[in-house]
Amino acid sequence: MEPGKRAVREMSAKGPHARIVYNDVRGEVILRPATAVETASDIKLEAKRYAPGDTVTVRPVVYCPITRRHRVLPEYDGTVVNWASGHYNVRSLDADEHGHGVRPCRVHELRPAEERMTGTAPWFESHQDVNEALATLRTAGIPLASLSTKRGGTCTDGAFVIPEPGEGNPGVRVSHLLNGWGEETIAARRNATLRAQERTTRNEALDRYAEAFRTVGWKVMHAQAATTSTRCVRHLVIWPPAST
Known part of the structure; x- marks a missing residue:
């Protein structure tokens, strides 16, 4: 505290916690004991x-x-x-x-x-085909989706790659995420105009991804919705070039 009590407007304490309200720009200050992690940390x-x-x-x-x-x-x-x-x-x-x-x-x-997931999830980073697909996208200059690991965090639109579920050689799934969504967002499901905009954006992005993969020899299949009257590509399923 400053000499005297003129700097303090209000002060209270209960157990190991204290609260001080200053009259200057320091405003309100809350004091508490340091946790074990904070005490052991290198400041x-x-x-x-x-x-x-x-x-x-x-x-x-x-x-x-x-x-x-x-x-x-x-x-x-x-x-x-x-x-x-x-x-x-x-x-x-x-x-x-x-x-x-x-x-x-x-x-x-x-x-x-905060930690982010860029291009794929951390538990798929050791997957060979996923890594090769990400390298192909980076070489083609295609932005990768970036997702925040915390609830309510910001997301960056782009490509997201995961192994296609299934036995044998099911391939790799490439999605285009919009605000963290690999399919129609909740808002798009309630608004026909927004739904059409999202579908067009996703279709065009996935077509670019498909062209980038086909150029270097990947086999590409478009997974499209069968229940809509307009073209709606959900994601791509791709397989790497066959080894010699």
């Missing part, structure tokens, strides 16, 4: 916790001098630019309309970006 200097280029999740916290409260804004992902004058400059992955998106962030507003 790095603030300037050494992130390096330029690191991907982080930003939880913006702003102080309102009128209400004397902190307000938490929606989270977003960003890339660390540098450390400067007690804060990190972080560039948002989704820049605004002017192409800018750098914000000074205090250390407590940042955490390492």
Whole structure:
């Protein structure tokens, strides 16, 4: 505390927990005992916790001098630019309309970006045909779908590859995910216009994927819905070129 009590507006404690409301920009502060994991962790200097280029999740916290409260804004992902004058400059992955998106962030507003699944699920990363299919897509310049592992996280549209279920040599399934969905979203099922837009987007994307695979010798089959009057490709089933 500052000398005297003028800096403190309100203070209370119960057991090992305490609450302090300051009159200045510190606002409300909650104190609690450190957990065993936190106590055993190696605490790095603030300037050494992130390096330029690191991907982080930003939880913006702003102080309102009128209400004397902190307000938490929606989270977003960003890339660390540098450390400067007690804060990190972080560039948002989704820049605004002017192409800018750098914000000074205090250390407590940042955490390492959550794990994501890109192109396939972690438990399929050792599958040979899946790896070869992903390499083909990358070589063709086709973006891979990226899914957040946390509920409510952001998703990036693109190709997603998994082994086709079945015995023998069932092949590999290639889907085009839209906002994390490999089929019609709930909103599309309720809106005919949106449903048509999603089908067109998915059909065109899967046709591009099919052409990329056929070019390098993969066998490709379109899995289409049989209960619709318009063309609706669900996914692709592909097999790698036969070895000599």
